[in-house]
Amino acid sequence: MEICRHTLYLIRHGETEWNAQKRLQGRRDIPLNEIGRQQANNAGACLTWLNLDTANLDFLASPLVRAQETMRSVRHQLGLDPTAYRTDDRLMEISFGKWEGLSWQHIQAEHPKEYRAHLADPLELAIPGGESWRMVFTRVAAVLKSLERDTLIVAHAGILRACLKLQGGVDERLAPNLDIPQNRILIMRNGHFAWLQANSTPDGSQAMLSQTSPG
Numbered sequence: 001m002e003i004c005r006h007t008l009y010l011i012r013h014g015e016t017e018w019n020a021q022k023r024l025q026g027r028r029d030i031p032l033n034e035i036g037r038q039q040a041n042n043a044g045a046c047l048t049w050l051n052l053d054t055a056n057l058d059f060l061a062s063p064l065v066r067a068q069e070t071m072r073s074v075r076h077q078l079g080l081d082p083t084a085y086r087t088d089d090r091l092m093e094i095s096f097g098k099w100e101g102l103s104w105q106h107i108q109a110e111h112p113k114e115y116r117a118h119l120a121d122p123l124e125l126a127i128p129g130g131e132s133w134r135m136v137f138t139r140v141a142a143v144l145k146s147l148e149r150d151t152l153i154v155a156h157a158g159i160l161r162a163c164l165k166l167q168g169g170v171d172e173r174l175a176p177n178l179d180i181p182q183n184r185i186l187i188m189r190n191g192h193f194a195w196l197q198a199n200s201t202p203d204g205s206q207a208m209l210s211q212t213s214p215g
Helices: 034-048 065-077 104-110 112-120 133-146 157-168
Strands: 008-012 058-061 151-155 184-189 192-200 206-212
Touching (some): 008 157, 058 065, 104 112, 133 157, 151 157, 157 184
Parallel strands (some): 008 151
Antiparallel strands (some): 184 192
16 A cells, blocks of 8 residues: 655665675665766666756755765756755665675575575564664655655665565565666555666667556
8 A cells, every 4th residue: 555645756876886896785774886987877867857846846965975876866867956955864785784895695594594584574684783674664655744745765775675565566575586777766655656777778768668567
């Protein structure tokens, strides 16, 4: 059941070196790499094609540096003051606790018992020293309920997964494992969602593809 009546434009932050190395970032403050900076620019350029009413659009970001870097690039591409947006601590990535900095492969090999326990019940069982997915859903729901107008949000894979569960009707058991690309924009409205893909073409222009949700 959707809990927000406004249109949402959701962007996962651009790539970081830890993303490239498949390491869990969680609350670690890792900056964008060069690919990530280009992805952020592409997202902003893609949004210009939508002719958004930016004067009536709220802009909200996770306080982590990789999300704020992405938001500043997006706003710059839209011709807006890059720094004029809000942050909300509730939009931070899921806390991976003592697993932050590790890969899933490493966790499976070095902490097999805890890995299997988390895999068996990721919704309710908190990661050691971190959060459960139920905890993430709860804090993201509070953010969505607080929104008063259409909003562009820059955050993390875990936050977009929560939004797909809360607003897009995705089964909560599937949400924790959804693939969330770093070169797409998720648009959510009236319980439906669509993905916009933004890539640089060889001539420097932007390509945009739409992929809508079932039903």
